[in-house]
Amino acid sequence: MKLSIHGCRGSTATSSRSTQKYGGNTSCFEVSVDNHQIIFDAGSGFQNVELSKTRVSFLLLSHFHHDHVQGLAFNPQLFDPKNEIIISSALCEIEIVKKTIQKYFSSPYFPIDIVSSLSNIKFLPFNAVQKKLEANLSLSSIPLNHPGGSTGYKLKQKNTSFVYLCDNEFEEHQRKTLTTFAKNADLLIWDGMFTEKELADKKGWGHSSIEQAIDFNIETKCKKILITHHAPHRSDKELDQIADGLPELFALSNDGLEMEV
Ligand SMILES: [Zn+2]
Numbered sequence: 001m002k003l004s005i006h007g008c009r010g011s012t013a014t015s016s017r018s019t020q021k022y023g024g025n026t027s028c029f030e031v032s033v034d035n036h037q038i039i040f041d042a043g044s045g046f047q048n049v050e051l052s053k054t055r056v057s058f059l060l061l062s063h064f065h066h067d068h069v070q071g072l073a074f075n076p077q078l079f080d081p082k083n084e085i086i087i088s089s090a091l092c093e094i095e096i097v098k099k100t101i102q103k104y105f106s107s108p109y110f111p112i113d114i115v116s117s118l119s120n121i122k123f124l125p126f127n128a129v130q131k132k133l134e135a136n137l138s139l140s141s142i143p144l145n146h147p148g149g150s151t152g153y154k155l156k157q158k159n160t161s162f163v164y165l166c167d168n169e170f171e172e173h174q175r176k177t178l179t180t181f182a183k184n185a186d187l188l189i190w191d192g193m194f195t196e197k198e199l200a201d202k203k204g205w206g207h208s209s210i211e212q213a214i215d216f217n218i219e220t221k222c223k224k225i226l227i228t229h230h231a232p233h234r235s236d237k238e239l240d241q242i243a244d245g246l247p248e249l250f251a252l253s254n255d256g257l258e259m260e261v
């Protein structure tokens, strides 16, 4: 599997000289594996995904907050009828996924109704996506703790696993199920929008801390952990300082990062 990060900023896209290193695009993580291109979330980073004409592209949405869907209609390749993309989510029924995306990208919020006008955009129930991938991959999901809900995903190929947990406000009652879900993953994407100190004032906002990732991995033992959903105000300098203090196996996500999982 190959991971390409197109967006790792939390909550809203940001653009300034002080955020260029880690990037200002919101959540979009692309995994290329075998014949598939599997994209987790369509934040503003989605505009930079190279949609494949030869492989099936899947877009799995964690939830519908702006920063996870806002990029969908801004990828010019989406307007090429040859680029088929299958949108799905384990968060809710597929009809609700379709209705929500259609509402978001149509009047009065958007100039055209992309769902009605682009026949290359398909919607498929999550269990049908699981079946479609089944031959060589396994895809599973887990409910996360986030206002309005969010979904975590695990993609597994033989003994290699990629786990995407964004957005989530970690609470003790999740420890057992999340640990089992992410156990020994080769790569874990963790919503670490806040520091532990900041989190004290942000209860109920739906995000976790960087320190919680470190604590979580004592038992979960993932081989590599990328912290993501960086707070929009966090400068490169501040993120560099955070990165310097991280233990081995931990790193911060940044736009443009590519790695083999
Ligand atoms: Zn978010």
Ligand SMILES: [Zn+2]
Residues within 6 Å of the ligand: 063, 065, 146, 150, 167, 206
């Ligand atoms: Zn959210």
